[in-house]
Amino acid sequence: xxxxxxxxxGMFVQxxxxxxxxxxxxxxxxxxxxxxxxxxxxxxxxxxxxxxxxDQQNATEGRYSLNFQKARKSANLVxxxxxxxxxxxxxxxMRDTGGFKTIFGAGTRLFVKA
Amino acid sequence: xxGVTQTPRYLxxxxxxxxxxxxxxxSGHRSVSWYQQTPGQGLxxxxxxxxxxxxxxxxxxxxxxxxxxxxSRSEMNVSTLELGDSALYLCASSLRxxxxxxxxxxxxxxxxxxxx
Numbered sequence: 001x002x003x004x005x006x007x008x009x010g011m012f013v014q015x016x017x018x019x020x021x022x023x024x025x026x027x028x029x030x031x032x033x034x035x036x037x038x039x040x041x042x043x044x045x046x047x048x049x050x051x052x053x054x055d056q057q058n059a060t061e062g063r064y065s066l067n068f069q070k071a072r073k074s075a076n077l078v079x080x081x082x083x084x085x086x087x088x089x090x091x092x093x094m095r096d097t098g099g100f101k102t103i104f105g106a107g108t109r110l111f112v113k114a
Numbered sequence: 115x116x117g118v119t120q121t122p123r124y125l126x127x128x129x130x131x132x133x134x135x136x137x138x139x140x141s142g143h144r145s146v147s148w149y150q151q152t153p154g155q156g157l158x159x160x161x162x163x164x165x166x167x168x169x170x171x172x173x174x175x176x177x178x179x180x181x182x183x184x185x186s187r188s189e190m191n192v193s194t195l196e197l198g199d200s201a202l203y204l205c206a207s208s209l210r211x212x213x214x215x216x217x218x219x220x221x222x223x224x225x226x227x228x229x230x
Contacts, residue, residue: 033215107156
């Protein structure tokens with residue numbers, strides 16, 4: 001069965017430092033996609049980055065990069081040069097060909113300290 | 115392009131009432147999915163509509179229903195509200211079916227429903 005696990009309920013990071021948010025997933029399907037979303041206190045889910053299971057390189061989008069380790073079934077989000085505006089909930093999500101829906105992890109709340 | 119819009123943003127209802135939430139997808143997007151977000155259960159998939167047809171449904175009771183119009187706008191209805199229905203209801207749109215690998219869903223700001 002599909003499963004997404006985010007083991008860090010909360011994380012603190014100093015402004016301008018890098019931070020890694022952990023995500024592990026479970027699926028028996030060789031074809032799947034992994035997503036990261038940011039949810040500020042306003043509630044809107046903001047798409048950050050996508051990694052496909054067959055992608056050879058780790059995805060990057062500006063200050064966001066995805067550390068994809070397929071054998072370990074992990075897809076950690078790395079945020080470089082943290083900013084105060086990065087304080088939010090971050091969700092890892094997955095979709096495979098077996099399901100017709102996206103499943104989400106429990107989320108990690110990131111606090112950026114000035 | 116305008117993003118996904120949801121109305122109303124906030125809603126207070128009492129038990130037993132019904133409620134209708136609205137979602138307008140990004141222009142050109144044909145898929146609309148609905149999610150319920152609560153502190154206890156996290157984000158849970160409700161259903162997806164594509165070309166006015168429900169394509170997939172999550173594990174929610176029949177009190178939760180939806181529909182999609184020819185312009186891709188979607189409505190979600192909850193009848194006989196219960197206290198446990200208090201949640202943030204998020205709508206997401208995508209160009210193709212959300213089940214397509216790599217298809218990115220874009221979310222609206224959500225409707226916060228409080229049931230008293």
